[in-house]
Amino acid sequence: MPKILIVGGGYAGFYTAWKLEKWLRAGEADVTVVDPLPYMTYQPFLPEVAAGSIEPRHAVVGIRRHLKKTRIIAGKVTGISHASKTATIASNAGDTWEEEYDQIVVTAGSVSRTFPIPGVADEAIGLKTIEEATAIRDRILVNFDKAAQMAPGPERDRLLTVVVVGGGFAGIEVFAELRSFVSALISSYPEISFDDTHFHLIEAMGRIMPEVSLKTSLWVIDNLAKRGAQIHLDTQLKSAVAGVVELSTGESFESDLIIWTAGVMASPMLKGTDLPIEERGRLRVRADLRVEGDDGIVEGAWGAGDVSAVPDLTGGGVGGFCVPNAQHAVRQGKLLAKNIVASLRGEGVKEYFHKNMGAVAGLGLGVGVFQSGKLAIKGLPAWFAHRGYHGLAMPSWERKLRVIWGWVNNFFLGRDNVSLEARVHPRAVFEEFASRPRPAAPAAAPVPPVAAEKPANPELPGSYSSEPAATAEVNGVAATDSSPEAPKAKATKPRTKAAAKAPAGE
Structure with missing residues (x-):
């Protein structure tokens, strides 16, 4: 099947895909929409959203909810090589790949236009x-x-x-x-x-x-x-x-x-393409929404909405082109879907003509x-x-x-x-009151090695130990013992008569 790639899910892109689902026959074409957002924003409602008159979620249209037959890619098109009919896609998941297509529809919209004013x-x-x-x-x-x-x-x-x-x-x-x-x-x-x-x-x-x-x-x-x-x-x-x-x-x-x-300006993504662009950075298209270069029509390329310089055949546009607003983008998207279907079937395409009613x-x-x-x-x-x-x-x-x-x-x-x-x-x-593990206790200082063995008790010749001597105090006199469990310490004070009669080793 021919592959149709739609760049942007705004007014023009959403309506193009929506109507293609309605007018294409089963198996006639495969449609893909690429947009980083999962919804189309109805921008005329933004002032009322800012003023609290409309719930924010009600001013957007879920793409997946209303495009049942279209493949949706959450990501951005970062480059288009129409000569090879491939588009570079960077998905929201972090993957990047080259997507092949037969027909490309550029409806990337516009962004705020600012000037280098400090602050x-x-x-x-x-x-x-x-x-x-x-x-x-x-x-x-x-x-x-x-x-x-x-x-x-x-x-x-x-x-x-x-x-x-x-x-x-x-x-x-x-x-x-x-x-x-x-x-x-x-x-x-x-x-x-x-x-x-x-x-x-x-x-x-x-x-x-x-x-x-x-x-x-x-x-x-x-x-x-x-x-x-x-x-x-x-x-x-x-x-x-x-x-x-x-x-x-x-x-x-x-x-x-x-x-x-x-003011607004066309999406800067056009700079990463080999498609023809006019002096204001918009895609050059004919009144029938086909992209047009210096040598004539660029086959397999279409454009509509704010990103494109669409001729205003009524003579009422600014500089001879349709002004960038929702009224034109919606109608251009509908006509674009009709013209794509007509071109796939070898039928004639129609030119966009809409006279502003007010x-x-x-x-x-x-x-x-x-x-x-x-x-x-x-x-x-x-x-x-x-x-x-x-x-x-x-x-x-x-x-x-x-x-x-x-x-x-x-x-x-x-x-x-x-x-x-x-x-x-x-x-x-949550972070303010969440319990956290206590910091680990500092490690004990290592025991320095003993250079040579020495008697555990100077008064008991022949008794040696490599362990440090434990100290105790008996009757106010310091005593030492080589045992790790430190049993009762020996006193150095002379024994009394009663103590002398006690069995040895007590």
């Missing part, structure tokens, strides 16, 4: 993974616990200050969701007032959310300002060393939580914004539209029900505001 690599956290979203939530809760026990001052302000860098959709959503989350937390902390909390968003451009109209973006800024949040436009982050945030405007403040959402964002409980063309909806109706769209877009009914049921529970019971940061070191308590 960012050491102090900031991204928002690309479920682990990052959970850590953000836990950090806020732990900082509240600490700040509630502290007197007003710089260290307390540092704990209660949240900074988000980047004013795109991801940045605005997590910024607004966390503002909503913190506002709700204050009722549980009488020691902390609303004015004690500080929120700053830093955006290098002169506006936020370029996917919506300028009028709508200004409404978002005004809404956030009324909720106690500050947005710094035309402002760059100059330094974040030791948590001290320095801006290009000259402003400076300290923060214990700096979230970086200022953008929707959640800005905290009960607040949202929706933009489609000139139509803009704000507030509660847009919030319902946001939850309705993403609730239905979540893969599989099993995951849809978990997410929606969680929303219903939160509506009646409120958000769960318990931190589980201790899970990072789960053995700490």
Whole structure:
């Protein structure tokens, strides 16, 4: 059978494998997915996970649970030699080998794009993974616990200050969701007032959310300002060393939580391949998702999602390419599966064409914004539209029900505001109180060798022993005996008459 190797189990990779299982005939092809994680993360839910509105496990889709016919390899593809049609795989178990394939699908996704700003690599956290979203939530809760026990001052302000860098959709959503989350937390902390909390968003451009109209973006800024949040436009982050945030405007403040959402870039794994890459480091593909080099189509190679520069035939993309978001990745994955099946059967492939129907964002409980063309909806109706769209877009009914049921529970019971940061070191308590073996007793000092034998008792000629003489005291006088058990010692004091009559040897 032809071997199909899918690199990456994110949106595009998961949907490609999912649909291949549906459309391939039995025995038509062998499909393998390589990803270091056992799940696909639905990234539009990460802001709500950070704000405690969605249970972290509900925002991910188990790969093995939903890919029943696909071979799953937990590991990374570290290199691709398409000339020999082999991929180097490093498994999570530590093994490395060369995997042969007939068709390769590169859907390795993207990673956070940062700049060499002092302190960012050491102090900031991204928002690309479920682990990052959970850590953000836990950090806020732990900082509240600490700040509630502290007197007003710089260290307390540092704990209660949240900074988000980047004013795109991801940045605005997590910024607004966390503002909503913190506002709700204050009722549980009488020691902390609303004015004690500080929120700053830093955006290098002169506006936020370029996917919506300028009028709508200004409404978002005004809404956030009324909720106690500050947005710094035309402002760059100059330094974040030791948590001290320095801006290009000259402003400076300290923060214990700096979230970086200022863009993404294609997965660096492409550098270890012989596949064609464009100037921004993305895989070069045609509109039908086949990889294209300088000499034309690269047979047996496909690409989709954030890692690929897919032409936007609608003319609405940035620089003529589809923007890296879930909306495109999901649809490209579905088309990619259809085109692979068609190519295996000698049928024609189709080009990817999707016109953006609009953008929707959640800005905290009960607040949202929706933009489609000139139509803009704000507030509660847009919030319902946001939850309705993403609730239905979540893969599989099993995951849809978990997410929606969680929303219903939160509506009646409120958000769960318990931190589980201790899970990072789960053995700490066990190690602290666990019994350990006592240290071994020091070894006894060796007995020095005796140079020559000598009488055991100078008063008993002819009595010799190689053992050291034992000493005792009789009637206040020291006595010696060569026996190891040290029997009654002999006295050197002259005997009395009664003692002289005693049998010899007593």
